[in-house]
Amino acid sequence: MNAAADGPAAVKDAVKDADRKHVFHSWSAQELIDPLAVAGAEGSYFWDYEGNRFLDFSSALVYTNIGYQHPKVAAAIAEQAGKLCTVAPGFAVDSRSEAARLIAERTPGDLDKIFFTNAGAEAVENAVRMARVHTGRPKVLAAYRSYHGATSAAINLTGDARRFGNDSATAGVVHFWGPFRYRSPFHATTDAEESARALRHLEDTIVFEGPRSIAAVILETVGGAPGVLVPPPGYLAGVRELCDRHGIVFILDEVMVGFGRTGKWFACEHWDVTPDLLCFAKGVTSGYVPLGGVAISAAIAETFARRPYPGGLTYSGHVLACAAAVATINTMEEEGIVEQSARTGAELLGPGLRALAERHPSVGEVRGLGTFWALELVRDAETGEPLVPYNASGADNAPMTAFGAACKKGGLWPLIAGNRIHVAPPCNISGQDVAKGLAILDEALSVADAHMV
Ligand SMILES: Cc1ncc(COP(=O)(O)O)c(C=O)c1O
Numbered sequence: 201m202n203a204a205a206d207g208p209a210a211v212k213d214a215v216k217d218a219d220r221k222h223v224f225h226s227w228s229a230q231e232l233i234d235p236l237a238v239a240g241a242e243g244s245y246f247w248d249y250e251g252n253r254f255l256d257f258s259s260a261l262v263y264t265n266i267g268y269q270h271p272k273v274a275a276a277i278a279e280q281a282g283k284l285c286t287v288a289p290g291f292a293v294d295s296r297s298e299a300a301r302l303i304a305e306r307t308p309g310d311l312d313k314i315f316f317t318n319a320g321a322e323a324v325e326n327a328v329r330m331a332r333v334h335t336g337r338p339k340v341l342a343a344y345r346s347y348h349g350a351t352s353a354a355i356n357l358t359g360d361a362r363r364f365g366n367d368s369a370t371a372g373v374v375h376f377w378g379p380f381r382y383r384s385p386f387h388a389t390t391d392a393e394e395s396a397r398a399l400r401h402l403e404d405t406i407v408f409e410g411p412r413s414i415a416a417v418i419l420e421t422v423g424g425a426p427g428v429l430v431p432p433p434g435y436l437a438g439v440r441e442l443c444d445r446h447g448i449v450f451i452l453d454e455v456m457v458g459f460g461r462t463g464k465w466f467a468c469e470h471w472d473v474t475p476d477l478l479c480f481a482k483g484v485t486s487g488y489v490p491l492g493g494v495a496i497s498a499a500i501a502e503t504f505a506r507r508p509y510p511g512g513l514t515y516s517g518h519v520l521a522c523a524a525a526v527a528t529i530n531t532m533e534e535e536g537i538v539e540q541s542a543r544t545g546a547e548l549l550g551p552g553l554r555a556l557a558e559r560h561p562s563v564g565e566v567r568g569l570g571t572f573w574a575l576e577l578v579r580d581a582e583t584g585e586p587l588v589p590y591n592a593s594g595a596d597n598a599p600m601t602a603f604g605a606a607c608k609k610g611g612l613w614p615l616i617a618g619n620r621i622h623v624a625p626p627c628n629i630s631g632q633d634v635a636k637g638l639a640i641l642d643e644a645l646s647v648a649d650a651h652m653v
Pocket residue numbers: 261319320321322324347348349350420424425453454455456481482492
């Protein structure tokens with residue numbers, strides 16, 4: 201590409217042209233998309249070639265937990281690249297050992313061994329494999345309102361509509377309803393009722409599927425893509441108890457919510473629950489270099505102490521990615537970013553978003569914690585009918601498209617999913633930028649209000 205000399209407009213055209221000709225994008229009808237050409241990014245902002253700056257309330261895909269271009273992490277990656285870019289996964293090497301130690305020190309309970317992957321779906325894929333080999337059982341139970349990744353087992357575990365085009369109906373997955381009080385599948389009116397009824401439903405599912413055929417129950421600790429679904433008190437402890445009673449492995453998927461997103465290192469700390477396997481990715485390196493993994497309990501690690509684990513990856517524990525993880529974790533620790541995420545949620549985002557809900561009838565519910573929130577947008581404030589139907593596209597989705605356009609026009613990059621906006625800025629966003637983002641949302645929500653019945 202030689203357009204630099206002709207200025208930013210020519211560079212943008214060249215970038216877009218090559219993208220349109222040669223890049224095949226995720227989840228998209230290729231001719232129906234028009235990706236923004238991004239010229240750079242720093243902190244909580246990115247910008248295009250025309251000088252438009254966007255305050256990123258999506259943290260890319262909910263992974264830039266320390267913001268873009270943190271100088272300490274960028275420098276650590278460069279330093280590692282100068283020293284040793286790569287070495288095969290079978291060797292012991294400093295950045296991998298240190299990343300594993302730092303992660304194991306932060307995961308709860310006896311989750312002390314780390315199997316590294318390149319991303320979240322591979323973490324889920326390997327957690328399921330470990331559970332199946334450990335128990336000798338085939339089935340895995342997963343929630344309808346969930347997303348676990350796009351590889352074969354992960355997308356079949358996924359409950360949301362992205363599974364539909366991939367569902368092989370042969371993956372050994374059984375779906376069940378998790379708790380979600382705002383749209384309760386159990387007609388509950390309190391958190392206590394929702395928790396008890398959701399547990400009863402899961403117990404019935406286990407009994408009627410045959411407990412001895414079930415290897416694992418997998419849950420997102422806080423449902424991410426399905427809408428920032430914060431479990432009611434007692435639910436995760438109840439699932440832990442059911443798994444223990446039936447010898448089932450409990451897998452928590454913390455790919456989106458790990459590493460400070462909810463105001464703790466791992467979201468399961470909020471409820472004092474320790475799974476047998478914990479999947480992570482995204483925030484572990486703030487996405488600077490792809491990395492994921494599974495933190496493994498002592499009992500499951502023991503299964504593979506003298507018996508080979510039947511899985512592996514060329515880039516398991518890639519040296520550059522592990523150096524990025526070490527620098528990210530140390531930076532989060534030094535700068536108190538996990539605590540900042542908790543404070544931002546409690547003092548700024550929570551109160552600010554609830555104030556917006558008071559002013560805008562289209563906001564049916566505000567929920568979240570830390571730097572992880574969702575606004576449920578409704579068409580009818582009385583019934584809570586969603587602003588757009590489930591899995592809407594095209595004209596059916598027009599109100600959400602218009603709302604998203606209003607956010608971008610105001611300079612805010614939103615994360616829109618179904619009838620919701622998810623508010624997930626970097627965990628270290630400044631108070632000033634939170635206020636700015638809330639003011640832009642305030643304006644954009646008038647567009648959603650206008651689409652109500
Ligand atoms: C909870 C959860 N699990 C797994 C994944 C898949 O991760 P990846 O896209 O890195 O494979 C995601 C991605 O958003 C996720 O949110």
